[in-house]
Amino acid sequence: MKIAILPGDGIGPEIVTQAVKVLNALGEKFEMETAPVGGAGYEASGHPLPEATLKLAKDADAVLFGAVGDWKYDTLDRPLRPEQAILGLRKNLGLFGNLRPAILYPELAGASTLKPEVVSGLDILIVRELTGDIYFGQPRGVRECPDGPFKGQREGFDTMRYAEGEIRRIAHVAFQAAQKRDKRLTSVDKANVLETFQFWKDIVTDVHKEYPDVALDHMYVDNAAMQLVRAPKKFDVIVTGNMFGDILSDAAAMLTGSIGMLPSASLDANNKGLYEPSHGSAPDIAGKGIANPLATILSAAMMLRYSLNKVEQADRIEAAVKKVLAQGLRTGDIYEEGTTKVGTEEMGNAVVKAL
Amino acid sequence: MKIAILPGDGIGPEIVTQAVKVLNALGEKFEMETAPVGGAGYEASGHPLPEATLKLAKDADAVLFGAVGDWKYDTLDRPLRPEQAILGLRKNLGLFGNLRPAILYPELAGASTLKPEVVSGLDILIVRELTGDIYFGQPRGVRECPDGPFKGQREGFDTMRYAEGEIRRIAHVAFQAAQKRDKRLTSVDKANVLETFQFWKDIVTDVHKEYPDVALDHMYVDNAAMQLVRAPKKFDVIVTGNMFGDILSDAAAMLTGSIGMLPSASLDANNKGLYEPSHGSAPDIAGKGIANPLATILSAAMMLRYSLNKVEQADRIEAAVKKVLAQGLRTGDIYEEGTTKVGTEEMGNAVVKAL
Ligand SMILES: CC(C)[C@H](C(=O)O)[C@@H](O)C(=O)O
Ligand SMILES: CC(C)[C@H](C(=O)O)[C@@H](O)C(=O)O
Numbered sequence: 168m169k170i171a172i173l174p175g176d177g178i179g180p181e182i183v184t185q186a187v188k189v190l191n192a193l194g195e196k197f198e199m200e201t202a203p204v205g206g207a208g209y210e211a212s213g214h215p216l217p218e219a220t221l222k223l224a225k226d227a228d229a230v231l232f233g234a235v236g237d238w239k240y241d242t243l244d245r246p247l248r249p250e251q252a253i254l255g256l257r258k259n260l261g262l263f264g265n266l267r268p269a270i271l272y273p274e275l276a277g278a279s280t281l282k283p284e285v286v287s288g289l290d291i292l293i294v295r296e297l298t299g300d301i302y303f304g305q306p307r308g309v310r311e312c313p314d315g316p317f318k319g320q321r322e323g324f325d326t327m328r329y330a331e332g333e334i335r336r337i338a339h340v341a342f343q344a345a346q347k348r349d350k351r352l353t354s355v356d357k358a359n360v361l362e363t364f365q366f367w368k369d370i371v372t373d374v375h376k377e378y379p380d381v382a383l384d385h386m387y388v389d390n391a392a393m394q395l396v397r398a399p400k401k402f403d404v405i406v407t408g409n410m411f412g413d414i415l416s417d418a419a420a421m422l423t424g425s426i427g428m429l430p431s432a433s434l435d436a437n438n439k440g441l442y443e444p445s446h447g448s449a450p451d452i453a454g455k456g457i458a459n460p461l462a463t464i465l466s467a468a469m470m471l472r473y474s475l476n477k478v479e480q481a482d483r484i485e486a487a488v489k490k491v492l493a494q495g496l497r498t499g500d501i502y503e504e505g506t507t508k509v510g511t512e513e514m515g516n517a518v519v520k521a522l
Numbered sequence: 523m524k525i526a527i528l529p530g531d532g533i534g535p536e537i538v539t540q541a542v543k544v545l546n547a548l549g550e551k552f553e554m555e556t557a558p559v560g561g562a563g564y565e566a567s568g569h570p571l572p573e574a575t576l577k578l579a580k581d582a583d584a585v586l587f588g589a590v591g592d593w594k595y596d597t598l599d600r601p602l603r604p605e606q607a608i609l610g611l612r613k614n615l616g617l618f619g620n621l622r623p624a625i626l627y628p629e630l631a632g633a634s635t636l637k638p639e640v641v642s643g644l645d646i647l648i649v650r651e652l653t654g655d656i657y658f659g660q661p662r663g664v665r666e667c668p669d670g671p672f673k674g675q676r677e678g679f680d681t682m683r684y685a686e687g688e689i690r691r692i693a694h695v696a697f698q699a700a701q702k703r704d705k706r707l708t709s710v711d712k713a714n715v716l717e718t719f720q721f722w723k724d725i726v727t728d729v730h731k732e733y734p735d736v737a738l739d740h741m742y743v744d745n746a747a748m749q750l751v752r753a754p755k756k757f758d759v760i761v762t763g764n765m766f767g768d769i770l771s772d773a774a775a776m777l778t779g780s781i782g783m784l785p786s787a788s789l790d791a792n793n794k795g796l797y798e799p800s801h802g803s804a805p806d807i808a809g810k811g812i813a814n815p816l817a818t819i820l821s822a823a824m825m826l827r828y829s830l831n832k833v834e835q836a837d838r839i840e841a842a843v844k845k846v847l848a849q850g851l852r853t854g855d856i857y858e859e860g861t862t863k864v865g866t867e868e869m870g871n872a873v874v875k876a877l
Contacts, residue, residue, distance in 0.1 A: 250714050280752055285635040301656075301682060307717045317685030323721025327656060328679035330672030357765075359605050362662045366678025392773040393781075396751065397635055410712075414769055418747040426748075 168475055169198045171227035173220065176206040176249055177448025178458035178511075179233025185460035185515030186231060186467040189487075192519040193480050200227070204256075205235025205249035205448070215252035221259055229474035230256070230441040231467060234448035249448075257297050262433035262441055263333070264340040265295040265412065266469070269399075269419040272428065274492045277503050279424030281399075286422055291402045292348065293419055294341040295412025296334075297433055300363075301327040302409045327363045329408065334367050336436065338374040341406035345381045351403035352383050355391045355411055367408065388415070395419055420445050427459030427500040430466035432473050440474045442466035456510045459498035461488055464518055487521035494521075523830055524553045526582035528575065531561040531604055532803025533813035533866075534588025540815035540870030541586060541822040544842075547874040548835050555582070559611075560590025560604035560803070570607035576614060584829035585611070585796040586822060589803035604803075612652050617788035617796055618688070619695040620650040620767065621824070624754075624774035624784065629847045632858050634779035636754075641777055646757045647703065648774055649696040650767025651689075652788055655718075656682040657764045682718045684763065689722050691791065693729040696761035700736045706758035707738050710746045710766055722763065743770070750774055775800050782814030782855040785821035787828050795829045797821040811865045814853040816843055819873055842876035849876075 172187060174180040190197055202220040203211040211217060215235070224230045235249035245251065256262065271279060271289040279286045304326035312322040338354075345352040354371045356364035368385055375383045386394065388411045394401065395415065399422050407415060420426045429445040444462030452458055465488060472481035496517050497506045509517065527542060529535040545552055557575040558566040566572060570590070579585045590604035600606065611617065626634060626644040634641045659681030667677040693709075700707040709726045711719035723740055730738045741749070743766045749756065750770065754777050762770060775781045784800040799817030807813055820843060827836035851872050852861040864872065 245714070245720065248714070254715070280637055280640040281635050282637055302715055304679070309717060309721055312683075312685045315685075317687045320686045321721070322683050322685040322688075323716075323718040324659070324681060324683035325716050325718050326679060326681060328667075328677050330667045330670075330677040331675045332672045333677075357768075359600070359603065360609070360657055361678075361680050362664060363678040363680050365600065366664055366676070389768045389772040392747070392769045393776040396773055396776040397779075411769075413712075413744045414747045414766075417744040418751055418773065421748040421751040424752075 169200070169227045170470070171223045171230045172199050172201040173204040173224065173230060173232045174201065174207070175204050175233040175235040175448060176237050177234055177450040177453040179235065179448055181454070181456065181511050182444065182458050182460040182463040183231060183233040185511060186463040188515050189464050189484060189518050189522070190467050192522055193483070195477065195480060204232070204252045206237045206240050208252055209240065209247060209249065215247060215249050216255040221255070224256060224260060224441070228439060229470045231470060232441050232443035233463065234444065234446065236448045237450045254302065256441060257433060258303060260439070260441065261298060261435040263296060263298040264337060264434040265297040266344065266432045266434070267293040267295060267416040267420070267429070267445060269293065269423055269429065271423040271425070272489070272492055275423070275425045275428065275501055278501050279422060281422055286399060289399055289423060291399065291419060292344055292404045293412060293416040294337065294344055294404060294406040295416055296337040296408050299329050299333045300409035301325050304328040327361065329363050329367055331370055334370040335374055337406060338371045340434070341404055342374065342378040342381050345404040346378065349403040350381045352381050353391070353402055353405045354383065354385050355388050355405055355407035355415065356385060357388050358385070359387060364408070371406070391415060392418060395422065425501050427498065428461050428465070430462050430469050432466070432469045434473060438473055440470065442470040456512060457499050458511050459500050460511050460515050464488060464515070483522055484518070487518045490521040491517045524555070524582045525825070526579045526585045527554050527556040528559040528579065528585060528587045529556065529562070530559050530588040530590040530803060531592050532589055532805040532808040534590065534803055536809070536811065536866050537799065537813050537815040537818040538586060538588040540866060541818040543870050544819050544839060544873050544877070545822055547877055548838070550832065550835060559587070559607045561592045561595050563607055564595065564598070564602060564604065570602060570604050571610040576610070579611060579615060579796070583794060584825045586825060587796050587798035588818065589799065589801065591803045592805045609657065611796060612788060613658060615794070615796065616653060616790040618651060618653040619692055619789040620652040621699065621787045621789070622648040622650060622771040622775070622784070622800060624648065624778055626778040627780070627783065627844070627847055630778070630780045630783065630856055633856050634777060636777055641754060644754055644778060646754065646774060647699055647759045648767060648771040649692065649699060649759060649761040650771055651692040651762070651764050654684050654688045655764035656680050659683040682716065682765070684718050684722055686725055689725040690729055692761060693726045695789070696759055697729065697733040697736050700759040701733065704758040705736045707736050708746070708757055708760045709738065709740050710743050710760055710762035710770065711740060712743050713740070714742060719763070726761070746770060747773060750777060780856050782853065783816050783820070785817050785824050787821070787824045789828060793828055795825065797825040811867060812854050813866050814855050815866050815870050819843060819870070838877055839873070842873045845876040846872045
């Protein structure tokens with residue numbers, strides 16, 4: 168089994184190193200190959216997603232991704248900026264199904280900005296469509312405003328769109344995920360304003376017929392943002408489009424107060440996937456050896472579970488992470504008085520030991 | 523001075539009654555005329571925004587709006603649903619500048635789901651553009667997918683767009699609001715993905731030249747959603763587009779835990795405005811006399827301040843609301859042990875008395 172390792176920028180390389188170490192400690196044979204991506208890709212070959220990196224990712228059974236981005240690339244033209252690599256990988260690999268769990272480990276309940284009773288035991292899964300919507304819709308650009316009171320001025324514009332098949336396949340992913348959990352799915356839309364999301368709602372409602380064991384409800388995106396703050400534990404699985412999913416999954420992650428703990432998976436139609444921590448490249452702490460590697464280690468566990476069919480090994484990693492938390496080990500981002508502060512490498516070593 | 527009173531549906535009529543009572547108690551002469559809107563408009567004349575209601579709103583100096591919507595209208599065609607009235611009013615009256623304060627009154631700090639230290643003293647202002655963006659952009663609809671892997675299938679689609687002048691005028695509103703506050707403005711965009719919002723960012727940056735005394739920063743919408751949960755007090759004024767503003771202003775309102783307290787203003791280019799509570803029509807508690815009228819009463823205060831140029835009277839109302847809170851009076855939504863639970867009318871009477 169071949170894994171493409173794309174460490175990226177900022178803290179990416181440090182945290183990926185720990186995840187690779189954990190994978191190697193499982194006693195399985197993985198073929199791993201590393202390639203530059205993001206700012207590192209740009210430095211190496213003038214493009215955030217070098218041809219060779221894309222090819223490696225395409226040929227692999229799964230991709231383990233660190234993080235991309237650094238302020239020093241802010242002045243580059245948009246197509247050359249690090250985050251274009253992640254958009255390019257999603258699109259080229261057809262990774263339409265993004266799974267983003269927001270889980271609050273009991274040991275870390277204090278890290279949340281929300282009251283413990285509101286978030287303790289939080290365990291929700293956000294299923295975000297990842298290759299459609301206004302992220303990729305054409306036409307887009309800056310043009311002369313064609314009509315209305317601003318006619319003749321310049322205007323920026325984009326196209327939001329979802330085709331029936333695109334909605335169906337992400338709905339299936341979400342219903343099936345709900346079946347393995349508490350069997351409750353909330354589809355988030357803005358059907359009261361957007362044609363795209365009235366259509367979305369209609370299609371999700373239709374797909375629901377195939378999953379009578381799952382309870383489906385529909386919620387407007389503004390209300391969903393409120394309910395995530397008000398009573399997040401009421402959700403089980405949330406499914407939504409690319410743009411709303413971007414916003415809601417980050418909000419949900421932050422509810423836990425420990426975004427350094429949250430993995431993510433981005434899957435294609437055959438469960439090939441890209442796995443990355445939910446947090447960013449944190450260039451301000453890069454190279455200091457203090458970043459939390461657990462989100463990346465847990466992303467490796469998701470990779471074993473979803474793409475490599477090694478469920479038992481995934482369980483082992485997740486159990487090991489729980490164990491180091493129970494031992495009181497914490498990186499700086501989740502440190503609290505009475506626990507033991509450790510660095511990136513120590514944390515990785517502790518997980519290996521706990522395996 | 524003429525005020526159009528549009529009570530709407532659900533709890534709308536009850537809460538507007540209290541706000542009207544408070545206005546009448548100021549000892550000023552206002553000409554007020556009432557008209558049906560939303561579901562009530564549909565019942566009265568087959569359309570959520572009857573011609574006569576729109577005319578009244580257009581002719582008035584300001585509009586006091588309750589809330590619209592009820593489940594019983596869910597099955598109507600979209601153009602007939604209650605919320606179309608609010609979209610129609612915004613568009614027809616040119617109410618492009620939506621001001622949504624998120625303020626946490628010290629007495630109500632306990633109502634928030636966030637820890638007191640994270641939210642106590644919260645006072646942020648969200649400036650949301652209200653007549654542009656994907657809410658009104660054309661073309662939109664359901665069509666045959668023109669290209670790509672889903673070619674030939676049906677697809678829903680919408681157009682996001684912002685013209686230069688549209689961005690400039692809302693940026694001016696936001697910079698001027700920031701000048702009257704802590705002189706910090708955060709412009710929220712998704713410039714890393716959307717052409718519309720790269721353009722937005724460029725124009726806001728340009729308008730900033732006219733406001734050198736205001737500190738401007740730019741934040742991606744996903745990050746803004748996170749920072750609102752993580753450290754909301756770091757914001758002063760936020761400016762953003764219609765769609766992102768819809769989501770973020772509701773999330774920000776919910777941070778306070780007391781959305782029944784939050785007013786809003788929607789202004790045109792001449793400071794004529796529509797004023798409404800930030801909460802909805804709550805059909806489940808309509809007619810029970812338990813709804814919180816304070817958001818509507820505070821909306822009336824905003825109306826005096828922004829549209830009717832009665833700043834002193836606005837101050838009086840706001841002071842009266844603070845006084846009833848200090849007296850320990852609470853409607854059910856903000857009730858806590860040790861305070862006195864009152865109904866909608868009692869609360870309105872208490873504000874009148876405190877004036
Ligand atoms: C970097 C950016 C393009 C990306 C997105 O908006 O999808 C990121 O925010 C994410 O959620 O992975
Ligand atoms: C009712 C709906 C159309 C409206 C909106 O999306 O603008 C509401 O959510 C609001 O924020 O006033």
